[in-house]
Amino acid sequence: MIRLAAVVLVMALMLLLPGTALAQDGVLVPASDLLEKGALFDNVEITVEGELVGDYGFRDDGFMWTQLNDDSYARDALVDGGPRAGANVGIGVRMPSILGEGLPPVGGYRLEGPLVQLTGVWRYHDPDRGGETYLDVSELFIVDQGRRLEEGPDWVVFALGILLLATSLVMWRRNRLSPATE
Amino acid sequence: MLIRPDREDLRIVAFALGRIFTIVAVASLLPLAWAVLGREWHPFASFLLMIGVFASLGQLGLRYRPSKVRLDWSHGMVVVALTWLAVPAIGSIPLIFSGHYGGPVDAMFDAMSGLTTTGLALVQDLDHIAPSLNFWRHLLHFLGGQGIVIAALVLFAGGGGLTLYYGEARDERILPSVRSTARFIWTVAFVHLVAGVTVLGIIAHQVLGFEWKRAFFHALMIFFAAFDTGGFAPQSTSLGYYHSGIFEFTTAVLMVAGAMSFGLHYALWRGPRRVLFKNLETRTILATVTFTMVLTMVGLGVAGIYTSVQGLTRQGFFQIISAHSGTGFSTLPASELAMWGGLAFGGMTIAMALGGMASSTAGGIKALRIGLTVKAITNQTKQLLLPEGAIVSTRYVQSGRKQLTPELAQSAMTVALLYVALYLLGAGVALGYGYGFQEALFESVSAGANVGLSVGVAGPSMPMLLKLTYMFQMWAGRLEFVAAFALLGFVYAWVKGK
Numbered sequence A: 001m002i003r004l005a006a007v008v009l010v011m012a013l014m015l016l017l018p019g020t021a022l023a024q025d026g027v028l029v030p031a032s033d034l035l036e037k038g039a040l041f042d043n044v045e046i047t048v049e050g051e052l053v054g055d056y057g058f059r060d061d062g063f064m065w066t067q068l069n070d071d072s073y074a075r076d077a078l079v080d081g082g083p084r085a086g087a088n089v090g091i092g093v094r095m096p097s098i099l100g101e102g103l104p105p106v107g108g109y110r111l112e113g114p115l116v117q118l119t120g121v122w123r124y125h126d127p128d129r130g131g132e133t134y135l136d137v138s139e140l141f142i143v144d145q146g147r148r149l150e151e152g153p154d155w156v157v158f159a160l161g162i163l164l165l166a167t168s169l170v171m172w173r174r175n176r177l178s179p180a181t182e
Numbered sequence B: 001m002l003i004r005p006d007r008e009d010l011r012i013v014a015f016a017l018g019r020i021f022t023i024v025a026v027a028s029l030l031p032l033a034w035a036v037l038g039r040e041w042h043p044f045a046s047f048l049l050m051i052g053v054f055a056s057l058g059q060l061g062l063r064y065r066p067s068k069v070r071l072d073w074s075h076g077m078v079v080v081a082l083t084w085l086a087v088p089a090i091g092s093i094p095l096i097f098s099g100h101y102g103g104p105v106d107a108m109f110d111a112m113s114g115l116t117t118t119g120l121a122l123v124q125d126l127d128h129i130a131p132s133l134n135f136w137r138h139l140l141h142f143l144g145g146q147g148i149v150i151a152a153l154v155l156f157a158g159g160g161g162l163t164l165y166y167g168e169a170r171d172e173r174i175l176p177s178v179r180s181t182a183r184f185i186w187t188v189a190f191v192h193l194v195a196g197v198t199v200l201g202i203i204a205h206q207v208l209g210f211e212w213k214r215a216f217f218h219a220l221m222i223f224f225a226a227f228d229t230g231g232f233a234p235q236s237t238s239l240g241y242y243h244s245g246i247f248e249f250t251t252a253v254l255m256v257a258g259a260m261s262f263g264l265h266y267a268l269w270r271g272p273r274r275v276l277f278k279n280l281e282t283r284t285i286l287a288t289v290t291f292t293m294v295l296t297m298v299g300l301g302v303a304g305i306y307t308s309v310q311g312l313t314r315q316g317f318f319q320i321i322s323a324h325s326g327t328g329f330s331t332l333p334a335s336e337l338a339m340w341g342g343l344a345f346g347g348m349t350i351a352m353a354l355g356g357m358a359s360s361t362a363g364g365i366k367a368l369r370i371g372l373t374v375k376a377i378t379n380q381t382k383q384l385l386l387p388e389g390a391i392v393s394t395r396y397v398q399s400g401r402k403q404l405t406p407e408l409a410q411s412a413m414t415v416a417l418l419y420v421a422l423y424l425l426g427a428g429v430a431l432g433y434g435y436g437f438q439e440a441l442f443e444s445v446s447a448g449a450n451v452g453l454s455v456g457v458a459g460p461s462m463p464m465l466l467k468l469t470y471m472f473q474m475w476a477g478r479l480e481f482v483a484a485f486a487l488l489g490f491v492y493a494w495v496k497g498k
Helices: A002-016 A031-036 A155-177 B007-027 B029-037 B041-062 B073-091 B093-098 B104-115 B131-146 B148-155 B161-167 B178-206 B212-227 B245-259 B262-269 B280-303 B309-324 B342-354 B367-385 B406-432 B437-448 B464-479 B482-496
Strands: A021-023 A026-028 A045-058 A063-069 A090-096 A115-126 A132-144 B395-397 B401-403
Touching: A026 A045, A031 A045, A031 A090, A045 A090, A045 A132, A090 A115, A115 B309, A155 B041, B007 B029, B007 B041, B007 B073, B007 B131, B007 B148, B029 B041, B029 B131, B041 B073, B041 B093, B041 B131, B073 B093, B073 B104, B073 B131, B073 B148, B073 B464, B073 B482, B093 B104, B093 B131, B104 B131, B104 B464, B131 B148, B131 B178, B131 B212, B178 B212, B178 B245, B178 B262, B212 B245, B245 B309, B280 B309, B280 B342, B280 B367, B309 B342, B342 B406, B342 B437, B367 B395, B367 B406, B406 B437, B406 B464, B437 B464, B464 B482
Parallel strands: A090 A132
Antiparallel strands: A021 A026, A045 A063, A045 A115, A063 A090, A115 A132, B395 B401
16 A cells, blocks of 8 residues: 555656656656655656666676666767766666676776666665665666777877977986086 | 075975976876776877876976975975875876866866865766776875875985975874885885775675676775775765675775874784774774764664664765765765755764874874864863862873873864864855855865765866865865965965065
């Protein structure tokens, strides 16, 4: 009964909160709402969408942990000319290892990770895990596989660096040969 | 009459700065090598530029070898204050060109935060930053925490070591000479580096399931930030990324080791260990950690934020150790920390304000000054209760038995009051911009005490004046004011002196 009431409450909240939408398997909740109003979604099944970043940590207990970022960089990377939009907005996610096997490479430097929709139960201050907060994933849907990004050298910066290093070497040689006092 | 610094004074300062810049240029080869190994050519170019600037300025300074005069107290303080301004400025070059910062001020903010072991960050999209840049951010913690000037002392012979040593807010010499003390500090750091990275790396691989390479990358970054009580993390969710009690506990051990004075490290390594519990600073920090932890736990319990004892204990313990040691790691998002009101907020803010031990990598008022202040107040109270003319004498243990003199008590109280003023300065500026009192005070204490915990005020979009204020707080707080005042005096004497 309490669980039903919570679900109804969250559904009502969804309609009021900006940025929420209906996903394939339920209500799509922005990660920013989970970070700011996490308690409201405690033990409720939700769907989140974003890029998987960092590492895939496959543990001995049969679960895999990673991070899901729901920010502008998830769809428009800085390296690719995307706009600067502040710090990352991410949540921890846990899923059965079998769900995580075969996932495309996780996001990082020059790597846009897979864009996924994850459905699961939001565990807020989980008493069984020392008060941790995370999404306990039961379903995973890959929206986009992600891709490798290119970032070449900045030749002007490179040339300036070489020039200054050469200057310092010349000065070092001069200092060794004739230590100046003026 | 105010005497204007002459050319010889400037030559002495320039020569000492030249040595330090040369050392930093050599240290900067590490991220350059990292960029080569990772084939990260964009950051590679910017590291090359940074090294070029450090090296050429270093050689320029070394051209001005002073004729006879040795580095005196004021020169040393000015050198240290300038070093801690110039290194973040030049060290921000790779960050500026990375594209992850809103501008040069934001990049210098992070470099200053790194070097002063604060941990507040204005980086954008950290989760996609180049590993070599992430390494450089964390290496700044290591260079700042161990003392770049101290590194110069180890590698270069020459006079003036003592003033440079004290300028970097180190209060006690552990060994007879400053060079041997500096060497001991770096030895302690490297022993902890090997042990810490090995243990964290094995945990990251075996327990968290990371690949070996990534496991040791995380281990190295977390070690730099924990042992040097810095607070940067390789991922945007800080320590909350790892979801592991054992990883958090190991990190907490390193944070405590970093907040311990190097004198205490020496006692643990070589000296009689029973001294540990007679030490005034140890007793003070045990008392303040207990007090702030109880305050925070009760606050969290009353507010009902955690529904289990395990959750309350683990989260409360980690956050308090992080705050009191001046590290600034968090297992919670800033938005959640901002909701810790009442006693929990009080406990965290007091813990940050007090900080770690003197001559450690931690910031804040420091346990030694708190202990001395409490003893001085107790003395005053006893004096009032005793007959007129009675003399109250107090001794304390801190690297041997010492007498608490009125001058020492006054010095401790003055610096403590300066810290309070520094905390109020940042809070006042934030209040002026319309932030709430609680968040304004929390963030200001975090910056001034070089902690790095945030409730969301510090970010790329905060006002420019607030960014500059926090940078000043980080700099002045890290140098414990003396070197900062010496630089201001030097500049004033140059302008107004005759």
